[in-house]
Amino acid sequence: MNLSVTLAGVTLQNPVMTASGTFGSGMEYAEMMDLNRLGAVVTKGVANVPWPGNPTPRVAEVTSGMLNAIGLQNPGIDTFTKRDLAFLTDYPKTKVIVNVCGRTAEDYVEVVERLADCPRVDMLEINISCPNVREGGIAFGQNPKAAETITKAVKRVAAQPVIMKLSPNVTDITEMAKAVEAAGADAVSLINTITGMKFDINRRTFALANRTGGLSGPAIKPVAVRMVYQTAHAVKIPVIGMGGIACAEDAIEFLMAGASAVSVGTANFHDPTVTLKIIEGIEAYMQRFGMKDVSEIRLKED
Amino acid sequence: MKYRCNAAVVQNLPLGDDIYDMWIEAADIAACACPGQFLALYPEDPTRLLPRPISICEIDRACGRLRLVYRVAGAGTREFSEMKPGDFLDVMGPLGNGFPLENPGRALIVGGGIGVPPLLELAKSLPGEKVLAMGYRSRTYLEEDLRAVAELVIATEDGSKGTRGNVLDAIRENHVQADVIFACGPLPMLRAVKAFALEKDIPCYVSMEERMACGVGACLACVCQTENVDEHSQVHNRRICKEGPVFDAREVVL
Numbered sequence: 001m002n003l004s005v006t007l008a009g010v011t012l013q014n015p016v017m018t019a020s021g022t023f024g025s026g027m028e029y030a031e032m033m034d035l036n037r038l039g040a041v042v043t044k045g046v047a048n049v050p051w052p053g054n055p056t057p058r059v060a061e062v063t064s065g066m067l068n069a070i071g072l073q074n075p076g077i078d079t080f081t082k083r084d085l086a087f088l089t090d091y092p093k094t095k096v097i098v099n100v101c102g103r104t105a106e107d108y109v110e111v112v113e114r115l116a117d118c119p120r121v122d123m124l125e126i127n128i129s130c131p132n133v134r135e136g137g138i139a140f141g142q143n144p145k146a147a148e149t150i151t152k153a154v155k156r157v158a159a160q161p162v163i164m165k166l167s168p169n170v171t172d173i174t175e176m177a178k179a180v181e182a183a184g185a186d187a188v189s190l191i192n193t194i195t196g197m198k199f200d201i202n203r204r205t206f207a208l209a210n211r212t213g214g215l216s217g218p219a220i221k222p223v224a225v226r227m228v229y230q231t232a233h234a235v236k237i238p239v240i241g242m243g244g245i246a247c248a249e250d251a252i253e254f255l256m257a258g259a260s261a262v263s264v265g266t267a268n269f270h271d272p273t274v275t276l277k278i279i280e281g282i283e284a285y286m287q288r289f290g291m292k293d294v295s296e297i298r299l300k301e302d
Numbered sequence: 303m304k305y306r307c308n309a310a311v312v313q314n315l316p317l318g319d320d321i322y323d324m325w326i327e328a329a330d331i332a333a334c335a336c337p338g339q340f341l342a343l344y345p346e347d348p349t350r351l352l353p354r355p356i357s358i359c360e361i362d363r364a365c366g367r368l369r370l371v372y373r374v375a376g377a378g379t380r381e382f383s384e385m386k387p388g389d390f391l392d393v394m395g396p397l398g399n400g401f402p403l404e405n406p407g408r409a410l411i412v413g414g415g416i417g418v419p420p421l422l423e424l425a426k427s428l429p430g431e432k433v434l435a436m437g438y439r440s441r442t443y444l445e446e447d448l449r450a451v452a453e454l455v456i457a458t459e460d461g462s463k464g465t466r467g468n469v470l471d472a473i474r475e476n477h478v479q480a481d482v483i484f485a486c487g488p489l490p491m492l493r494a495v496k497a498f499a500l501e502k503d504i505p506c507y508v509s510m511e512e513r514m515a516c517g518v519g520a521c522l523a524c525v526c527q528t529e530n531v532d533e534h535s536q537v538h539n540r541r542i543c544k545e546g547p548v549f550d551a552r553e554v555v556l
Binding site (some may be wrong): 021022023024028029031032044050051052053056057058059060061063064065066068070073074075076079217218266267268269270272 | 303349513518519520525537
């Protein structure tokens with residue numbers, strides 16, 4: 001049985017990865033699970049310099065999901081390469097996908113250039129979809145022209161394959177996917193969080209200091225599955241699916257919809273070892289349906 | 303080391319004012335837990351994804367049990383409050399750093415509201431002379447447990463017991479002298495305690511609270527502002543669940 005998948009020339013031992021921002025660089029989870037069993041670790045977004053993020057409260061629970069407005073707090077590329085990438089060299093079986101954020105195109109380019117000579121980095125994921133920072137992030141993710149510009153700028157200097165992470169907060173996500181594909185993206189990942197809001201009716205204020213936050217968790221899964229399906233049928237580059245995956249059955253839906261691989265995010269907060277259970281569950285599903293290769297999970301339509 | 307386990311509920315009694323007194327069986331966690339650390343409690347309701355951080359009130363290592371005294375704040379803690387002896391509760395811990403167990407002379411342990419529980423185990427574990435000062439709105443709780451460990455001064459907002467006013471009023475009225483302060487409670491109380499410690503020029507440790515998601519330091523939700531650049535993110539934010547919840551009061555911006 002073959003669980004491995006190849007994305008833009010990079011072969012992952014299985015299609016399950018951690019979603020950026022929910023898993024740090026794996027350090028906090030290493031004592032609870034074997035990181036070497038993951039398809040890939042997708043690290044928390046890193047910028048050219050340290051970012052302090054948003055004021056607290058930064059998270060709020062909602063029915064079957066959560067809102068977050070962390071605001072991309074990160075230590076900057078210097079500390080990241082010295083500490084986080086050094087840590088990940090102890091887990092050679094897992095691929096490393098570095099999520100990159102920035103305020104301007106120059107910021108993104110600087111980080112991508114710095115990562116060019118880091119052999120531990122297998123792929124880059126460019127975050128143009130964070131709904132919680134005003135500049136950068138989403139500014140590039142809601143306009144096909146802007147997405148194209150940033151993709152081209154990054155591709156010019158990238159040494160590793162480039163995944164563009166797309167926002168669901170658009171009218172037609174396939175327009176965005178087609179724009180970044182035309183600009184040279186090697187893959188797309190979707191969906192980032194959906195912008196939401198919650199009030200604290202007892203304190204009579206916004207639940208989040210940032211007022212709005214990104215909705216994640218099982219609440220958004222049907223939206224994510226639909227967008228992955230649409231995108232997988234609109235572009236030729238691989239699609240990495242995510243949004244509310246909490247068990248193997250959820251992951252299998254995304255693979256049926258056309259995703260080549262999947263990311264698990266919010267569910268890590270409920271169960272730090274959920275990714276390993278999902279890998280085992282996919283294997284069991286393939287066995288049940290007599291599948292030899294994980295790619296057979298994709299639904300073949302007449 | 304952190305442990306995730308299904309802990310048997312041994313006792314879960316209401317103390318009034320929506321506060322509950324629970325004992326759970328979690329031998330692995332009890333064996334290595336320290337005062338000031340907390341547990342992540344996971345609701346059984348699958349629509350509630352995030353663990354609830356609950357401080358450890360008492361540790362019974364001999365029996366492998368932990369005491370959790372918590373207040374119902376929403377649907378998640380409401381679910382915990384309805385659990386009966388013999389039910390099982392999904393928990394992870396111990397989490398966070400805990401209080402430094404150093405007492406240069408006379409320690410003042412200050413609690414307010416639902417910040418009182420973790421101070422019971424601290425009072426029991428801390429060596430040397432100590433005095434406890436607890437502030438309540440009206441009805442007290444854990445009073446007998448605290449009194450059994452050390453001298454206790456009380457403040458109530460309505461004056462129904464002890465000093466009328468806040469816990470600082472009680473400390474001043476009783477002329478409490480201290481060489482070090484440990485505190486857990488609402489932010490205005492922590493601010494006042496920090497100011498008091500600075501005025502007396504004595505060390506002060508505060509236990510902080512914030513909305514959390516992962517509980518292990520990965521998601522960066524529960525940060526507090528710090529005076530110095532933090533090691534993790536190279537900004538001025540330390541993670542309450544990981545580097546905290548206990549901080550040197552001089553280090554955190556309250």
